[in-house]
Amino acid sequence: MGMTPQPPLTGPGMAARPSPDQPDALEPVPAPDGRFTGAMGVGMATVDRAVGWARANSIWPLLFGLACCAIEMMAMSAAKFDVSRFGAEVFRTSPRQADLMIVAGRVSKKMAPVLRMLYDQMPEPKWVLSMGACASCSGVYNNYALVQGVDRIVPVDIYVPGCPPRPEMVIDGIIKLQAKIEHDRQFGKRAERVPATVTA
Amino acid sequence: MVMLSETRTESGTMILNMGPQHPSTHGVLRLLLELEGEVVVNCVPDIGFLHTGIEKTMEARNYHQAIVLTDRTDYLSPISNNLSYVLACEKLFNIEHDVPRRAQVIRVILCELSRIASHLIWLGTHALDLGATTVFMYCWREREQILSIFEFISGVRMMTSYMRIGGLAADVPEGFEERVAGFVRSLPPRINDYEALLTRNPIFLDRTRDIGYLSREDALKFGLAGPCLRASGVQFDVRVQFPYCGYEEYDFDVPYSNEGDVYARYMVRVREMRESVKIIRQGLEKLKGLKGEEYRIDNPKIAFPKREQIHRSMESLIHHFKLVSEGPVPQPGEAYGILESPRGEQGTYVFSDGSNKPHRVRFRPPGFYNLQALPQLVIGRMVADVVACIGSIDIVLGEIDR
Amino acid sequence: MAESTPGTQSVPGQTPQSEPAVAPPPEHPEALQRLLDRFPDCFVPDWRFADGISTAAVPPAQLVDVVRWLMETEPRFDLLVDILGAHWPQRELPFEVTYLFHSLATHWRIRLKCLAGGEAPALPSLVPLWPAANWPEREIYDMYGVAFDGHPDLRRILMPNDWEGHPLRKDFPLGEEPVEFYRSPTPPAAPFPAGGDIEPSIA
Numbered sequence: 001m002g003m004t005p006q007p008p009l010t011g012p013g014m015a016a017r018p019s020p021d022q023p024d025a026l027e028p029v030p031a032p033d034g035r036f037t038g039a040m041g042v043g044m045a046t047v048d049r050a051v052g053w054a055r056a057n058s059i060w061p062l063l064f065g066l067a068c069c070a071i072e073m074m075a076m077s078a079a080k081f082d083v084s085r086f087g088a089e090v091f092r093t094s095p096r097q098a099d100l101m102i103v104a105g106r107v108s109k110k111m112a113p114v115l116r117m118l119y120d121q122m123p124e125p126k127w128v129l130s131m132g133a134c135a136s137c138s139g140v141y142n143n144y145a146l147v148q149g150v151d152r153i154v155p156v157d158i159y160v161p162g163c164p165p166r167p168e169m170v171i172d173g174i175i176k177l178q179a180k181i182e183h184d185r186q187f188g189k190r191a192e193r194v195p196a197t198v199t200a
Numbered sequence: 201m202v203m204l205s206e207t208r209t210e211s212g213t214m215i216l217n218m219g220p221q222h223p224s225t226h227g228v229l230r231l232l233l234e235l236e237g238e239v240v241v242n243c244v245p246d247i248g249f250l251h252t253g254i255e256k257t258m259e260a261r262n263y264h265q266a267i268v269l270t271d272r273t274d275y276l277s278p279i280s281n282n283l284s285y286v287l288a289c290e291k292l293f294n295i296e297h298d299v300p301r302r303a304q305v306i307r308v309i310l311c312e313l314s315r316i317a318s319h320l321i322w323l324g325t326h327a328l329d330l331g332a333t334t335v336f337m338y339c340w341r342e343r344e345q346i347l348s349i350f351e352f353i354s355g356v357r358m359m360t361s362y363m364r365i366g367g368l369a370a371d372v373p374e375g376f377e378e379r380v381a382g383f384v385r386s387l388p389p390r391i392n393d394y395e396a397l398l399t400r401n402p403i404f405l406d407r408t409r410d411i412g413y414l415s416r417e418d419a420l421k422f423g424l425a426g427p428c429l430r431a432s433g434v435q436f437d438v439r440v441q442f443p444y445c446g447y448e449e450y451d452f453d454v455p456y457s458n459e460g461d462v463y464a465r466y467m468v469r470v471r472e473m474r475e476s477v478k479i480i481r482q483g484l485e486k487l488k489g490l491k492g493e494e495y496r497i498d499n500p501k502i503a504f505p506k507r508e509q510i511h512r513s514m515e516s517l518i519h520h521f522k523l524v525s526e527g528p529v530p531q532p533g534e535a536y537g538i539l540e541s542p543r544g545e546q547g548t549y550v551f552s553d554g555s556n557k558p559h560r561v562r563f564r565p566p567g568f569y570n571l572q573a574l575p576q577l578v579i580g581r582m583v584a585d586v587v588a589c590i591g592s593i594d595i596v597l598g599e600i601d602r
Numbered sequence: 603m604a605e606s607t608p609g610t611q612s613v614p615g616q617t618p619q620s621e622p623a624v625a626p627p628p629e630h631p632e633a634l635q636r637l638l639d640r641f642p643d644c645f646v647p648d649w650r651f652a653d654g655i656s657t658a659a660v661p662p663a664q665l666v667d668v669v670r671w672l673m674e675t676e677p678r679f680d681l682l683v684d685i686l687g688a689h690w691p692q693r694e695l696p697f698e699v700t701y702l703f704h705s706l707a708t709h710w711r712i713r714l715k716c717l718a719g720g721e722a723p724a725l726p727s728l729v730p731l732w733p734a735a736n737w738p739e740r741e742i743y744d745m746y747g748v749a750f751d752g753h754p755d756l757r758r759i760l761m762p763n764d765w766e767g768h769p770l771r772k773d774f775p776l777g778e779e780p781v782e783f784y785r786s787p788t789p790p791a792a793p794f795p796a797g798g799d800i801e802p803s804i805a
Contacts, residue, residue, distance in 0.1 A: 068275035078340035093223045110762045111249040144777030145253035248760035291652040423734030533650030562686040
């Protein structure tokens with residue numbers, strides 16, 4: 001029994017390590033783009049894709065308006081633009097049920113801890129869309145009151161420029177984010193994203 | 201910062217934190233509600249979550265550059281903000297009576313369009329808060345038409361920055377009148393649609409009638425403005441009492457009501473939209489006789505010379521350079537420019553110390569004073585009525601926190 | 603506004619150069635004249651009010667009395683339009699608080715000015731008379747550090763509670779951060795300087 005070589009193990013959580021008996025066995029390490037390769041990679045990649053497809057097409061944004069951009073965000077979900085065509089219309093008012101935070105507007109230093117708390121309350125996986133110039137870099141208001149870019153407090157996945165961006169631009173941002181979600185690694189650890197802290 | 205959602209006090213009441221992230225606070229307003237069961241015992245608004253430092257930033261820009269910053273205070277009607285700042289500057293530069301008539305008429309038309317757009321957002325979100333989704337979709341449809349007109353004239357949907365000291369940034373393009381005329385033709389039947397959905401809807405009536413009552417005395421005590429003040433029986437409208445941009449030539453009614461409740465504020469605003477349509481129609485009539493006239497004051501020390509002149513004359517080029525690099529320089533003094541924004545008396549106070557940058561700019565935000573009266577509206581009422589009351593005073597946190 | 607001459611008031615020393623020197627200042631509008639008669643310590647400041655609203659400078663000790671008198675005497679000024687602050691660092695009393703009142707009966711307007719200064723600038727609060735003064739006074743306290751004696755709830759309103767400094771004071775920096783452009787060949791530009799490029803024509 002002990003002499004028979006072990007068959008290569010497949011399945012989630014099991015790693016088939018290269019051994020003297022099986023020098024050809026491959027370790028299923030994720031490639032730099034997050035996909036699995038190797039013996040178990042085939043199965044994982046299929047699941048990964050399916051989950052990614054499902055996640056990308058059922059984004060639930062957090063209903064969280066800050067300033068002017070929030071009006072365009074509402075316009076995006078209302079008549080004429082109708083973001084539900086792209087599967088991102090279920091605005092949730094509770095961060096516990098949302099997976100996309102659209103930072104729509106300028107973030108003041110008074111608001112920053114609240115925003116960070118909302119982000120922390122959202123379950124993984126979660127994404128952040130920085131909508132408009134103010135959220136991305138504080139826009140025309142480079143001053144004491146605003147956080148100079150929301151990426152200092154939460155990790156941002158996609159920036160949409162404009163002041164405010166047209167609803168089409170936000171929809172475009174969401175479509176690009178969907179592509180990103182779909183091709184991202186769905187299981188295991190995502191790329192390390194260390195958020196910066198707010199400095200007054 | 202207390203971010204607890206519920207806290208029990210010693211007297212058995214409960215502190216409920218509403219906002220800053222709440223769908224019905226219309227922005228980042230935070231309310232601390234003290235509840236006894238479901239009845240609001242006390243209400244403490246907490247504002248400042250959108251404090252942008254606009255006034256301070258304007259002190260570091262010259263008089264022209266500051267126009268861009270004004271847009272984002274009251275972001276539902278950016279044109280009113282532009283205009284109130286520009287009116288104050290025109291008083292400061294002593295050119296308030298020299299602004300060309302064509303510019304005045306276009307200003308009036310745009311202001312009324314932005315009033316309708318703002319009221320549409322108010323109506324849509326207010327109805328949505330009370331559970332009527334259809335009205336929201338309808339209102340947004342009409343608002344898109346107004347925004348497409350704004351985009352047509354300025355290239356931007358919301359933040360147009362179309363006003364300039366002494367006139368407008370540019371003349372309206374060919375076809376503006378037809379588009380506006382088409383819009384005002386289509387709007388009144390659609391207001392009828394909204395009214396058909398809401399005005400006699402029993403659910404809507406139950407949630408708005410006798411809710412959030414504010415007496416005339418209280419309205420004055422808290423310094424309310426605009427439709428909120430008029431819904432409490434005070435007939436004060438800046439367009440009538442302190443006419444600007446030639447409002448005295450227009451024939452329109454100022455709707456008011458003595459009821460003072462949420463429903464009265466709804467009725468006043470809906471009727472205001474109809475009056476705005478009337479004003480726009482008269483403005484379009486006036487504009488017919490002003491074809492090809494000047495749209496900006498011809499004063500090279502204050503207003504930009506026209507593009508054709510810059511191409512042809514050296515002097516205009518120098519003036520343009522001076523205006524861009526240095527900006528116009530007024531005499532020392534101060535001026536208060538007011539207009540009736542969709543939310544009430546919107547004022548801009550500009551102090552000049554004789555340099556090229558304003559010494560101090562202050563916005564008089566109508567929402568700031570209206571929101572101050574919110575505890576008066578909600579104390580003694582149910583929690584669910586708080587949403588109706590917030591919706592009825594039509595706050596925009598951008599102008600409140602500035 | 604309604605009750606006064608439009609444009610500039612001809613105050614000696616502040617007359618625009620383009621106009622010939624006007625000898626006597628125009629007679630004060632009715633409301634202002636009555637106020638000046640009743641309170642001799644008030645006076646019209648030597649300053650250009652380009653909007654033509656009649657203005658009186660009031661000693662802080664008399665402010666509450668003046669406002670009560672305005673509220674109660676015909677025409678009653680029954681709407682508090684605005685309270686705002688300004689900071690003039692060169693002046694002896696650097697903080698100027700402006701009150702704007704409106705009368706609904708006549709649609710007159712009147713503006714009062716109060717000055718504060720010293721180590722702990724303070725003015726009497728109008729909240730006992732006008733509930734509307736509550737938030738504006740808190741805002742001035744927040745932005746300028748001018749305290750209001752008698753205010754029931756004087757704390758910061760726009761800035762966070764633990765904020766240090768008063769943002770709208772002239773010695774408070776704007777707090778701009780230089781923008782660094784990606785692969786910029788030049789070093790980041792200096793932020794906009796606060797205050798005018800041109801020397802102010804007044805001290």
